[in-house]
Amino acid sequence: MKKLPSIASRHRIIKNLRSELAQAKLEISRLRKQLRGFNHHIGTKTGADAEKFILSLFPRGKSTSTHSRHDLEVGKCLIEIKGSGCHSNGNNTSHEKWVWHKLRGSGGKKKYHLLVLVGIADPKFQSEYKNQGCGYVIFAIPHQGVNSFRAAAKGGTQSLGTDPDSVYSEQRQKLWEYQVSPRGLKLKVRELNRRLRGR
Numbered sequence: 488m489k490k491l492p493s494i495a496s497r498h499r500i501i502k503n504l505r506s507e508l509a510q511a512k513l514e515i516s517r518l519r520k521q522l523r524g525f526n527h528h529i530g531t532k533t534g535a536d537a538e539k540f541i542l543s544l545f546p547r548g549k550s551t552s553t554h555s556r557h558d559l560e561v562g563k564c565l566i567e568i569k570g571s572g573c574h575s576n577g578n579n580t581s582h583e584k585w586v587w588h589k590l591r592g593s594g595g596k597k598k599y600h601l602l603v604l605v606g607i608a609d610p611k612f613q614s615e616y617k618n619q620g621c622g623y624v625i626f627a628i629p630h631q632g633v634n635s636f637r638a639a640a641k642g643g644t645q646s647l648g649t650d651p652d653s654v655y656s657e658q659r660q661k662l663w664e665y666q667v668s669p670r671g672l673k674l675k676v677r678e679l680n681r682r683l684r685g686r
Contacts, residue, residue, distance in 0.1 A: 537570025537605035540623055544669050545676070556598040563683040564676050567592075567599040571606045573649055582650035583609055585624075590633060590645060600679055602628045603672065604662075609649035616651075617668040624649075626665045627675050635661065 538558055542550055548561040559566040571585035585606035591597050604626040608616055616624050628636075636645060636658060647659055654660050667675060 533572045533607070534568075534570040537623070538568045540621075541566070541568050541603055541605065541625075541672075544673060556592070556596060561676050562680040564601060564679045565599040566601045566603055566676070567597050568603045568605060571604070573607055573609050576648065580648070580650075580653065581611065582648050582653055584646050584648050586644060586646045588644050590636065590643075600630050600683065601676065602630070602633050604628070604645070606647070606649070612650050617666050617671065619668050619670070621669055625667050625669065625672055626662060627667045627672050628662075628665045629679070632665065 538550070542548055542559060545559065545561045548559050548566075551558055551560065557565040558568045569587040569590065571587050573583040574586055576582060576584050585604070587604050590602060606624045606626075608618060608622055608624050613620070618624050637643075645662070647662055648654055651663050651666075654663060
């Protein structure tokens with residue numbers, strides 16, 4: 488019959504296990520912080536890349552500084568740009584989704600005439616986009632149109648599946664109606680500038 492460890496020996500084992508558990512919890516906490524920082528960095532880079540892409544379409548446009556009330560000025564037209572990568576839909580569908588945060592900025596402080604949502608194109612549906620093969624899908628929403636989205640009213644998050652044919656909610660179908668090509672975006676900004684000059 489196997490001899491059981493003494494009480495003193497069991498206390499030592501328990502103490503060692505508790506110490507290892509405490510160290511493991513510290514390591515998990517450190518890794519979680521690191522992951523949050525990594526995700527933020529990726530999100531920030533995607534947003535910066537989207538801004539650079541839209542700015543490249545308007546060589547005479549003026550980029551604003553960080554934390555401004557909009558991102559780009561083209562003539563009189565003030566433009567806010569939000570970028571998103573392709574994210575997992577999490578429900579075993581064939582498509583992914585784009586996610587854009589704070590359509591009106593923190594506390595609703597953004598001021599713009601046009602909201603431009605930019606998503607990295609999902610290669611599976613490239614032929615269904617109006618993007619002329621530029622690698623991004625663009626949605627151009629006039630300021631008054633932004634109000635019709637619940638996410639804007641709450642200052643929250645707007646998501647959209649990357650497959651145009653998989654959209655069933657009225658809100659998301661409406662968002663697809665704002666899809667434009669790079670040339671279409673230029674025409675929309677030109678038209679907005681005409682109206683703004685005529686005021």
